[in-house]
Amino acid sequence: MIYLVSNTIDCSDIEGVEKMDLDSCLDIIAHWPVVQFDTETSGLDPHVCRLTSMQFGYKHFDTGEHTEIVVDCNSINPEEFKEVVEMSYLIGHNLKFDLQFLYNYNIHPLNVYDTMICEQTLYLGYKPGKVSYKLSDVLLRNTGIELDKSFQKEIASKGLTPEGIIYAAHDVVYLQDIRKSQMLVAHDRKCVNAFTVENRFVPAIAYLEWCGVHLDEKKWREKMDKDEAQLNDYLTKLNQYVVSHTKLNTKFVTTFTQPSLFDSDIDAFVPSCTVDWNSPKQVVPVLQELGFNTKTKDKKTKEEKDSALEKVISTQKGIADDFLELYFGYKGAEKNVSSYGQGHLNLINPNTGRLHTVFNQIGTVTGRMSSGNKGKNKDLARLKGLKSDDVGFVNLQNLPARGEDGKICRACFTATEGNVFVSCDFSSEESRVSADVWNETSLLDAFEKNIDTHNLYAKMCFPEELKGVDVKDVKKVRPDLRQAAKSAEFAVNYGSNGASIATSVGMSVEKAMEMVQGIIKGMPGMSSFKRKTGKFLKEHGYIIINPYTGHRVYWPEWAEWKAAEDRFDSKFWEDYRLYHKGTGDETAQMVKKHMSQGHDWFEKNVLNYPIQGGSAIVLKQAAADLFKWVVDNGYFGKILFCVFVHDELDCECPEELSKDFSKVMESIMEKAAAKYYKRLAIPAECSCGTHWIH
Numbered sequence: 191m192i193y194l195v196s197n198t199i200d201c202s203d204i205e206g207v208e209k210m211d212l213d214s215c216l217d218i219i220a221h222w223p224v225v226q227f228d229t230e231t232s233g234l235d236p237h238v239c240r241l242t243s244m245q246f247g248y249k250h251f252d253t254g255e256h257t258e259i260v261v262d263c264n265s266i267n268p269e270e271f272k273e274v275v276e277m278s279y280l281i282g283h284n285l286k287f288d289l290q291f292l293y294n295y296n297i298h299p300l301n302v303y304d305t306m307i308c309e310q311t312l313y314l315g316y317k318p319g320k321v322s323y324k325l326s327d328v329l330l331r332n333t334g335i336e337l338d339k340s341f342q343k344e345i346a347s348k349g350l351t352p353e354g355i356i357y358a359a360h361d362v363v364y365l366q367d368i369r370k371s372q373m374l375v376a377h378d379r380k381c382v383n384a385f386t387v388e389n390r391f392v393p394a395i396a397y398l399e400w401c402g403v404h405l406d407e408k409k410w411r412e413k414m415d416k417d418e419a420q421l422n423d424y425l426t427k428l429n430q431y432v433v434s435h436t437k438l439n440t441k442f443v444t445t446f447t448q449p450s451l452f453d454s455d456i457d458a459f460v461p462s463c464t465v466d467w468n469s470p471k472q473v474v475p476v477l478q479e480l481g482f483n484t485k486t487k488d489k490k491t492k493e494e495k496d497s498a499l500e501k502v503i504s505t506q507k508g509i510a511d512d513f514l515e516l517y518f519g520y521k522g523a524e525k526n527v528s529s530y531g532q533g534h535l536n537l538i539n540p541n542t543g544r545l546h547t548v549f550n551q552i553g554t555v556t557g558r559m560s561s562g563n564k565g566k567n568k569d570l571a572r573l574k575g576l577k578s579d580d581v582g583f584v585n586l587q588n589l590p591a592r593g594e595d596g597k598i599c600r601a602c603f604t605a606t607e608g609n610v611f612v613s614c615d616f617s618s619e620e621s622r623v624s625a626d627v628w629n630e631t632s633l634l635d636a637f638e639k640n641i642d643t644h645n646l647y648a649k650m651c652f653p654e655e656l657k658g659v660d661v662k663d664v665k666k667v668r669p670d671l672r673q674a675a676k677s678a679e680f681a682v683n684y685g686s687n688g689a690s691i692a693t694s695v696g697m698s699v700e701k702a703m704e705m706v707q708g709i710i711k712g713m714p715g716m717s718s719f720k721r722k723t724g725k726f727l728k729e730h731g732y733i734i735i736n737p738y739t740g741h742r743v744y745w746p747e748w749a750e751w752k753a754a755e756d757r758f759d760s761k762f763w764e765d766y767r768l769y770h771k772g773t774g775d776e777t778a779q780m781v782k783k784h785m786s787q788g789h790d791w792f793e794k795n796v797l798n799y800p801i802q803g804g805s806a807i808v809l810k811q812a813a814a815d816l817f818k819w820v821v822d823n824g825y826f827g828k829i830l831f832c833v834f835v836h837d838e839l840d841c842e843c844p845e846e847l848s849k850d851f852s853k854v855m856e857s858i859m860e861k862a863a864a865k866y867y868k869r870l871a872i873p874a875e876c877s878c879g880t881h882w883i884h
Contacts, residue, residue, distance in 0.1 A: 196262030247362030258359035289396035315744035332371035381740030390814035402544035424520035429463035556803035615838035630715035650712035685793030735803035812862035852876035
């Protein structure tokens with residue numbers, strides 16, 4: 191049965207809908223053991239649009255009876271539902287959206303179950319677009335029931351018409367069914383704790399988006415002017431370089447331009463560079479003319495191609511270092527202008543004075559967060575009189591962090607008057623998680639004794655060169671070897687044998703491979719973990735991120751890979767070597783793809799995914815605990831979540847609370863890490879200031 195709670199809408203002529211008074215509605219919902227919840231709104235931005243309706247539902251599985259209540263928020267104040275909503279166990283789909291509208295009424299439930307997030311958790315490893323997480327698709331996949339969502343847009347424009355009331359009610363009919371199906375799978379896969387972690391994080395990430403971050407417009411515009419001037423300076427110098435270079439000015443310079451009828455044609459024959467430095471296709475010939483090797487392999491097709499990317503040419507020292515300095519300087523300046531400019535200002539909401547963007551709870555295949563997307567905030571664009579395309583959701587996790595650019599950029603994100611910006615991050619989180627997960631005694635011992643781990647890696651990479659040098663003194667005695675060892679450390683963690691880093695560290699391929707082997711030999715725990723995890727992956731098709739939570743990363747193509755692996759017997763390989771190897775035929779391409787997939791998963795992902803995914807679990811646990819503390823202590827709307835970046839929580843709080851709040855943040859974050867990683871403490875440290883410091 192569908193009930194309507196409204197002071198203005200007459201539902202007597204709507205078949206299947208009855209009127210209900212507010213008190214009866216509150217009493218019924220308070221007695222439901224679980225509450226299916228959804229909202230309809232006039233748009234998508236909670237700081238621009240209004241709440242049109244709230245829907246509550248409950249299904250009694252024993253009898254099959256179900257009840258839906260639609261609350262008309264145009265005539266009923268949502269604040270009337272604060273107590274009943276906060277005490278209920280809410281089941282919803284994409285609750286991050288609904289919660290932000292509730293936050294406008296100081297309603298902040300903590301006990302929630304998000305069917306979309308749980309579905310994404312069950313499909314970790316599948317890239318965006320491969321699996322749909324729309325409510326209708328999740329419902330169909332879990333129950334076989336089809337749900338018509340075609341009327342959704344009309345509610346935003348027409349409000350609660352008779353059709354709109356029935357449509358709104360339908361969204362809270364089947365959520366319990368979806369949860370029941372998902373929980374059966376979760377119990378079977380032993381990942382119920384993963385659901386707990388993810389669901390507890392939903393209110394926190396909703397609060398993060400709702401709070402937004404304060405961007406000082408004046409400082410940002412000054413930064414934009416500086417970036418533009420720097421870009422023009424690099425452009426001028428690059429063009430001058432080409433014009434004055436004897437090998438380049440014959441191919442990439444023109445001395446003729448069409449003069450104006452009204453101007454002197456004296457400048458018509460001034461040499462000018464014809465290269466568009468934003469076009470890799472035009473830059474590659476310049477690089478090749480200078481003597482650079484621009485060949486690389488396409489990640490998707492695995493075919494050889496030309497590239498002007500920094501990672502391809504930056505390691506080729508001694509060819510034209512002065513050109514690379516200008517070109518990379520230009521590319522950095524161009525990124526600052528195009529990525530960190532007017533788009534951020536356009537996203538500032540005049541109703542809050544803050545920048546609100548999107549944070550994606552499961553933004554990568556490992557469950558790590560991401561920020562921004564390709565969507566447009568049409569509601570905000572309309573409010574500000576801008577074009578929709580000009581108001582996109584920017585990425586706040588990829589801002590420059592190092593050097594002068596990083597300092598200038600982050601100094602623009604400030605605390606408002608009377609508040610302090612508080613940044614708290616984990617110390618060497620991924621390295622410490624690695625030591626714990628791999629049970630690597632050398633790393634564990636180094637952290638316990640406060641030894642620089644890069645010094646330790648250097649000792650493994652250069653045993654002869656550093657013979658007799660105490661591990662604590664490596665940085666002081668041979669900083670060059672310590673720096674070179676960082677590349678080898680990175681190579682090991684990402685499955686390289688060292689050949690790819692030879693040029694970057696200025697060594698032969700043989701020496702680079704020796705460095706990698708030195709790390710492998712010196713870290714038996716890591717090698718053992720890699721071997722065992724790879725064997726498990728080969729047999730089951732997934733990697734366990736954390737045994738306690740049960741988060742899994744699936745290898746979507748595993749079944750196909752495994753079938754080929756089983757089919758590739760000794761007879762196949764004999765025929766391959768005789769008839770197919772090096773031919774590029776269909777069989778050769780199949781083998782190439784098979785080997786490439788195996789390398790990515792067995793050499794790279796088995797080490798990287800548990801570390802990256804495990805670190806994400808810790809951050810979500812910490813953020814959820816911190817949000818609960820904020821709510822329980824009455825600081826909702828006073829202590830604000832600003833930005834989350836992988837191992838870092840950034841907040842804004844009243845100045846008088848900053849000292850105590852910093853201690854709370856550190857304690858909560860350290861306890862969150864200790865819950866999942868017990869071999870080694872993972873310390874957290876806060877910094878307070880007028881702006882984003884980290």
